Amino acid sequence: MTASSLLRDTTFMRFWVGQMAASFAQQMLLVGLGWQIYNLTDSALSLGLVGLARYLPQLALTLYGGHVADNLNRRTIMLISRGVMTLTIAVLAITSVLEIITPAIIYGCCITMGAARAFEMPATQAMVPKLVGPDLLAPALTWTASGREATTIIGPALGGVIYLFGAGALYGTSAACALLSAVILLGLDYRHEQRPRQPMTLDSLLGGFRFTWHNPVVFGSISLDMFAVLVGSVTALLPIVARDILQTGPWGLGLLRSAPAVGAVLMSLYLAWRPIDSRVGVKVFAAVAVFGAMIVLFGLSHSLWLSVIALAVMGAADMISVVIRQTLVQLETPDEMRGRVSAVNSIFISTSNQLGEFRAGLVASLIGAAPAIVIGGLGTLAITALWAWWFPALTRRDRLDMRAGPKTK
Incomplete structure (x- = not known):
């Protein structure tokens, strides 16, 4: 089977289109949240609090979300989560149009959306291997990641333009995309595999952590990504x-938000032509090192176009890391554990993204934005060196497929 088989797979393509609609909603939403909260408060710390409000519910609920994903229909979980997201974004739209929106309303909506994501992310990640099978998993994850990054190019730029007509217009468009994603997934042909339901116990909830901890390749790859983004966000x-x-203005913000995705999409096209099939461990560490170096360059830049280039290269490097990490996690995990292991992966991702945003806002409020960015990039480079030393099994990993690479315990 080849990657082109994905184009003929109507089930996967329906899933993919639904994911893209949801990603459009998310990317436009983030532009509105960032610009609106900063204009309301003029505070760097408030920008960080937006990330913290989205993160804390995910930290509290994602393990339970993984348990649910291993026991209930994963498609149903996705649909309910996206319904909650649609209603929450609609609240932002209505309060913005009525000009009664406050930072408290924004934080409250962020908390609700974080809770919905805690259930959606493990279910979504665990569905992909069942939709395409192991032979097409790496191409499917590359397609999904590249499509998501493509929306990250168009979404923020489009969001910046729509914001010129008001925050309500932006949130309304985002809510429509979220609703569309749910409608598309209604007809998804996904067969839930009935298993004896496991009671919710501490042992079951922590099963994903135990599996991850005892697999140095999986733990090394997801913890590397978490800490690199946590300190470098x-x-x-x-x-x-x-x-x-x-x-610059909202259009410039949209351009900056789109730049990493431009690099990511270009890299995904290259990976579709030349898949990563050897020395994956060395390549993931090299990618994260380039990611950190570009953060430093971005922090030192006073030119819009140099900043855009630095962010684009950063996005290309991140795409390499994402494809390797996600493929390793799914290939090394049995299906009955995928929900819980995906929950652990989601916690790591959420920690790096949302808590990383809070860290960046807090540090910037103390020493300024540019120094905070440069220090974060240098921290990412230091973490890359430490992880290469601490996780030799990941460094030595040659191939993605566990049947072709060295075995891990």
Whole structure:
């Protein structure tokens, strides 16, 4: 089977289109949240609190979400989660149109959306291997990641333009995309595999952590990604960089938010032509090192176009890391554990993204945005070196497929 088989797989393509609609909703939403909260408060810390409000519910609920994903129909979980997301974004739209929106309303909506994501992410990640099978898993994950990054190019730029007509218009468009994603997935042909339901016990909830901890390749790859992004995240600071350093407006913010995705999509096209099939461990560490170096360059830049280039290269490097990490996690995990292991992966991702945004906002409020970005990039480089030393099994990993690579315990 070849990657082109995915194009003839109507089930996967329906899933893919639904994911893209949801990603459009998310990317446009993030532009609105960042620009609106900064204009309401003029505070870097408030930008960080938006990320924290989305993160804490995911931290509290994702393990339970993984348990649910291993016991109930994963498609149903996705649909309910996206319904909650649609209603929450609609609240942001209505309050913005009525001009009664406050930072408290924004934080409350972020908490609700974080709770919905805690159930959606494990279910979504665990569905993919059942939709395509192991032979097409790496191409499917590459397609999904590249499509998501493509929406990250168009979504923020489109969101910046729509925001010119008001926050309500932006949130309304985002809500429509979220609703569309749910409608598309209604007809998805997904067969839930009935198993004896496991009672919710501490042992069951922690099963994903135990499996991850005892697999150095899986644990090394997802913890590397978590800490690299945690200390190097710049997303929350983009409104400050756009307005105060680069002297641009919402369109410039949309451009900056889109730049990493441009690099990611270009890299995904290259990976579709030349898949990663050897020395995956060395390549993932090299990718994360380039990611950190580009963060440093971005922090030092006072040119819009140099900043865009740095972010684009950063996105290309991140795409390599994402494809390797996600493929390793899914190939090394048995299906009956995928929900819980995906929940662990989701916690790591959420920690790196949302808590990373809070860290960036907090540090920037103390020492300024540019120094915070540079220090974060240097921290990412230090973490890359430490992880290469601490996880030799990941460094030595040659192939993605566990049947072709060294065995792990």
